[in-house]
Amino acid sequence: MAAPVQSQFVSQLKRYYALYTGGFIGFVVMLAILEQMGVPNKILGYIFLGVTVSLYAGIGILSRTSDVAEYYVAGRRVPAFFNGMATGADWMSAASFIGLAGTLYLSGYDGLAFVMGWTGGYCLVALLLAPYLRKFGQYTIPDFLGARYGGSVPRSIGVFAAILCSFTYVIAQIYGVGLIVSRFTGLDFGVGVFVGLGSILVCSFLGGMRAVTWTQVAQYVILIVAYLIPVIWLSVKHTGNPVPQVAYGYVLQQVTARENVLNDSATPEGAREAEVRSIFKQKQEQGEAKLKALETGGASYLAAEKAKLIQTANMLKAKHDVDPNALATAENALAEFPKDVASARTAWRAAVEADKAKAAPITAHAEPFAGQDEATRDKKRKNFLALVLCLMVGTAALPHILMRFYTTPSVKEARMSVFWSLVFITLLYITAPALAVLAKYDVYTLLVGSSFSELPSWVSAWAAVDKTLMSVTDINKDGIVQLAEITIGGDLIMLATPEIAGLPYVVTALVAAGGLAAALSTADGLMLTIANSLSHDVYYKMIDPRAATRRRLIISKALLLVVAVFAAYITSLKPGDILFLVGAAFSLAASAFFPALALGVFWKRANKMGAIVGMVSGLGTCMVYMYITYPFFGVNAPLWWDINPISAGIFGMPVGFVGVIVGSLLTAAPSKEIQAMVDHVRYPSMRLDNFGGKN
Amino acid sequence: MEKHKQYWRKNLRMTGALLAIWFIATFVVGWFARDLQFFSLLGFPFSFYMAAQGALVIYVVLVGYYAYRMDKLDREYGMQEGEQ
Numbered sequence: 001m002a003a004p005v006q007s008q009f010v011s012q013l014k015r016y017y018a019l020y021t022g023g024f025i026g027f028v029v030m031l032a033i034l035e036q037m038g039v040p041n042k043i044l045g046y047i048f049l050g051v052t053v054s055l056y057a058g059i060g061i062l063s064r065t066s067d068v069a070e071y072y073v074a075g076r077r078v079p080a081f082f083n084g085m086a087t088g089a090d091w092m093s094a095a096s097f098i099g100l101a102g103t104l105y106l107s108g109y110d111g112l113a114f115v116m117g118w119t120g121g122y123c124l125v126a127l128l129l130a131p132y133l134r135k136f137g138q139y140t141i142p143d144f145l146g147a148r149y150g151g152s153v154p155r156s157i158g159v160f161a162a163i164l165c166s167f168t169y170v171i172a173q174i175y176g177v178g179l180i181v182s183r184f185t186g187l188d189f190g191v192g193v194f195v196g197l198g199s200i201l202v203c204s205f206l207g208g209m210r211a212v213t214w215t216q217v218a219q220y221v222i223l224i225v226a227y228l229i230p231v232i233w234l235s236v237k238h239t240g241n242p243v244p245q246v247a248y249g250y251v252l253q254q255v256t257a258r259e260n261v262l263n264d265s266a267t268p269e270g271a272r273e274a275e276v277r278s279i280f281k282q283k284q285e286q287g288e289a290k291l292k293a294l295e296t297g298g299a300s301y302l303a304a305e306k307a308k309l310i311q312t313a314n315m316l317k318a319k320h321d322v323d324p325n326a327l328a329t330a331e332n333a334l335a336e337f338p339k340d341v342a343s344a345r346t347a348w349r350a351a352v353e354a355d356k357a358k359a360a361p362i363t364a365h366a367e368p369f370a371g372q373d374e375a376t377r378d379k380k381r382k383n384f385l386a387l388v389l390c391l392m393v394g395t396a397a398l399p400h401i402l403m404r405f406y407t408t409p410s411v412k413e414a415r416m417s418v419f420w421s422l423v424f425i426t427l428l429y430i431t432a433p434a435l436a437v438l439a440k441y442d443v444y445t446l447l448v449g450s451s452f453s454e455l456p457s458w459v460s461a462w463a464a465v466d467k468t469l470m471s472v473t474d475i476n477k478d479g480i481v482q483l484a485e486i487t488i489g490g491d492l493i494m495l496a497t498p499e500i501a502g503l504p505y506v507v508t509a510l511v512a513a514g515g516l517a518a519a520l521s522t523a524d525g526l527m528l529t530i531a532n533s534l535s536h537d538v539y540y541k542m543i544d545p546r547a548a549t550r551r552r553l554i555i556s557k558a559l560l561l562v563v564a565v566f567a568a569y570i571t572s573l574k575p576g577d578i579l580f581l582v583g584a585a586f587s588l589a590a591s592a593f594f595p596a597l598a599l600g601v602f603w604k605r606a607n608k609m610g611a612i613v614g615m616v617s618g619l620g621t622c623m624v625y626m627y628i629t630y631p632f633f634g635v636n637a638p639l640w641w642d643i644n645p646i647s648a649g650i651f652g653m654p655v656g657f658v659g660v661i662v663g664s665l666l667t668a669a670p671s672k673e674i675q676a677m678v679d680h681v682r683y684p685s686m687r688l689d690n691f692g693g694k695n
Numbered sequence: 696m697e698k699h700k701q702y703w704r705k706n707l708r709m710t711g712a713l714l715a716i717w718f719i720a721t722f723v724v725g726w727f728a729r730d731l732q733f734f735s736l737l738g739f740p741f742s743f744y745m746a747a748q749g750a751l752v753i754y755v756v757l758v759g760y761y762a763y764r765m766d767k768l769d770r771e772y773g774m775q776e777g778e779q
Contacts, residue, residue, distance in 0.1 A: 116751070
C-alpha cells in the first residue's frame with residue numbers, strides 16, 4: 001500500500017474518532033440535563049444502552065465487507081495507535097471492568113496478581129511473538145502452527161486448543177452481558193443475553209475483523225471514560241486531588257490506620273468489632289458441631305433437625321401474640337432446609353466458611369500474603385506468583401489477542417501497537433487498585449460506625465437490589481454498623497462507585513454502558529476467533545483448499561451464527577464460577593500454545609513431532625490437573641505443591657516446553673523450506689517468494 | 696548472511712536483557728514482597744506500590760523501548776520491510 005494513502009487514512013480516522021468522542025461526551029451531557037429535568041432513571045438507562053448498542057451495530061453495518069483480507073485481518077492497514085485501542089477493548093472484559101476492583105477490595109495485595117498478570121503478559125507478546133507473527137502475515141494462529149511445523153496435525157491441535165480456550169472465555173463474557181442488560185433495564189437475564197448477542201452478531205457477521213476492529217475502538221473510548229469519571233470524582237471527594245493514582249497513597253495510609261484501630265480490642269470501636277467477631281466464632285463452632293453430627297448421624301440426623309424446625313415454627317404459630325418476624329425467619333429456615341445429606345454438607349460447610357471468615361480479624365489491605373503462620377503465607381506466595389505467571393503467559397497465547405497483530409500494516413507498526421495496547425490497558429489497570437482503596441476508605445470511615453437508622457442511601461439501595469452484593473445486619477444489636485456486619489459482593493464496588501461518590505444517575509448508566517462495551521468487545525473478538533478457526537483452518541485449509549472466496553466467507557458467517565447460538569445456550573445454563581472460567585482459559589492457552597509458538601520463532605530445530613508432543617502433553621497436563629483438583633468435577637485429588645487449580649498452567653507450560661524439545665531432538669531436523677520460513681519471520685526485510693507471501 | 700546473524704544476535708541480546716528486567720520486576724520483587732513492605736515509596740508501602748503501579752510502568756517503558764530500539768536496529772542493518 002502506498003504511503004500517502006495510508007497517512008490520509010490515518011488522519012481521516014483521527015478526525016472521525018475525535019468527532020465521535022466529542023459526540024459521545026455531548027450525549028452524556030445531554031442525558032445529564034434530561035435527568036435534571038426529571039426524566040426517570042429507567043428511561044435514561046434504556047436510552048443509554050439503546051444508543052450505545054445501536055452505535056456498535058451501526059459501525060458494523062458501515063464496515064460490512066466480503067473481501068477476504070478485510071474480513072479476516074481488517075485489510076492489514078490498522079494503524080498502531082488504533083490497533084492499540086482495539087486490542088485494549090478486546091482485552092478488557094467484563095471481569096476486568098466490573099470484577100477487578102471488587103477482587104482488589106476483597107483481597108488487597110493478593111488481588112494484584114491480576115493487575116500484574118494482565119499487563120505484564122504484553123512484555124512477552126511484544127518481545128517474543130507480535131512482530132514475528134505479523135511478519136508471517138497470514139490469518140489465524142493455527143495458520144502459523146500449520147506453516148511452521150507442517151502438516152495438518154499441529155494445525156488441528158491448534159484449532160482444538162483455540163476453540164477450547166476461546167469458548168471457555170466467551171461464556172464468561174456473554175454471562176456479563178446478560179447480567180448488565182438485565183440489571184439496568186429490568187429485562188429478563190435470558191432476554192438480556194440475546195439482546196447483547198444480537199449486537200455482537202450484527203457487528204462481526206457483516207464485517208468480520210474489519211467491523212470488530214472499528215467497533216472495538218469506539219467501545220474502548222466508552223469504557224475508559226466510564227471507568228475514569230467516577231474514580232476521579234471519588235478521589236476529589238476524599239483527597240481533593242483529581243489524579244487518583246497519585247492521591248490514594250495517602251488514603252491507603254488512612255485505611256491501614258483504621259484497620260489497626262478496628263483490630264485493636266482496647267479501643268471502643270475495636271471492642272465492638274471483637275464482640276461481633278466472637279458471635280461469628282460461636283456460630284462457626286455450632287456449624288462445625290452440626291457438620292460433625294451429620295457425618296455420624298447421616299440422614300436420620302437431618303430428619304431430626306428438620307423436625308425440630310417444624311416444631312419451632314408450630315410453637316410460634318400457636319402463640320397468642322404471633323411475632324411475624326420470628327415466624328417468617330422460622331418458615332424461611334424450613335423452606336431452605338437442605339433436601340439430602342450431600343446438599344446439607346455443601347450448604348453447611350459454606351456457612352461455616354463464611355462465619356469463619358467473619359470471625360477472623362481484618363486482613364491488612366497492603367500486606368502481601370497475610371496469614372497466621374509461615375506455612376499459610378508461603379502457600380499464598382506460591383499461588384500468587386504461579387497465578388501471575390499463568391496470566392502473563394496466557395496473555396501471550398490467547399488467539400483472539402495474538403490475531404490482532406496480524407492487522408497492522410508492518411512489523412514496525414506491530415511493535416508499536418503492542419506498546420499502545422499496553423498503554424491503553426494500563427490506564428484501567430493502574431486505576432483499579434486506586435478505586436478499591438478509595439471505596440474501602442469510604443466503607444471503613446463513613447459506613448462503619450454509622451447508625452442503622454440512617455444508613456447512606458447507596459447502601460440501602462443496593463441492599464434492596466441484591467443481598468449478595470450488599471447486606472448489613474445488626475448482629476450484636478447495638479444499632480451501630482460494625483465492619484464484620486457488612487457483607488459486600490465484589491461486583492458492587494464498580495457498580496456502586498457513582499453512588500458512593502454522590503454522582504447523578506447518568507453516571508451509573510454510563511458505568512453500565514462501559515461494562516457492556518467491555519463485555520461485548522471481548523465477546524466479539526472471541527467469537528470471531530472461533531468462527532475463523534473453523535472456517536479458515538478447518539474448512540479452507542483442511543477440507544476444501546480450492547473453495548472460492550465467496551463460499552469461504554459464507555461458511556464463516558454461518559459458523560459464527562452457530563457458535564453464537566450455542567454459546568448463548570450454554571450461558572443460559574449459568575455454569576459455575578466466572579472467575580474460574582476466565583482463569584482456566586488463560587492456563588489452557590498458556591499450556592497449549594506458548595511453548596510451540598515461542599520455540600517456533602526462536603529455535604529452528606523445533607519440528608513437527610516436537611510441536612505435537614509439546615502441545616498435547618502441555619494441554620493434557622493442564623486439563624488433567626484442573627479435572628482432578630477443581631471441586632466442580634468432584635474428584636478432589638490432593639493439590640500438587642499446594643497450587644490451586646486456576647493456576648494449572650504452571651504444570652502445563654514446563655511439560656509443554658520439555659515436550660517440544662524432546663520430541664524435536666528425537667526426530668529429524670525440519671526441512672530447508674521450513675528453516676527458510678523461520679528466517680523470513682525473523683528478518684523484517686526478508687522476502688520468501690515460494691511461501692504464501694503477504695497481501 | 697553475516698549481517699543477518701549479527702542483527703539476530705543483537706535482537707536476542709536485547710530481548711534477553713529486557714526479559715531479565717521483566718522477570719526481576721515481577722517475580723523477584725514479588726517473592727520478597729513481605730520483606731520489602733516496610734520501605735515506603737511515594738507514600739505507599741514499597742511492595743504494594745510495585746505490584747499496583749511500579750511494575751506496570753516498567754512494562755510500558757520496556758515495551759516502548761523495545762519498539763524504539765528495534766526500529767533503529769532495523770534501519771542500521773537495512774532490515775526495514777520493503778528493503779533488500
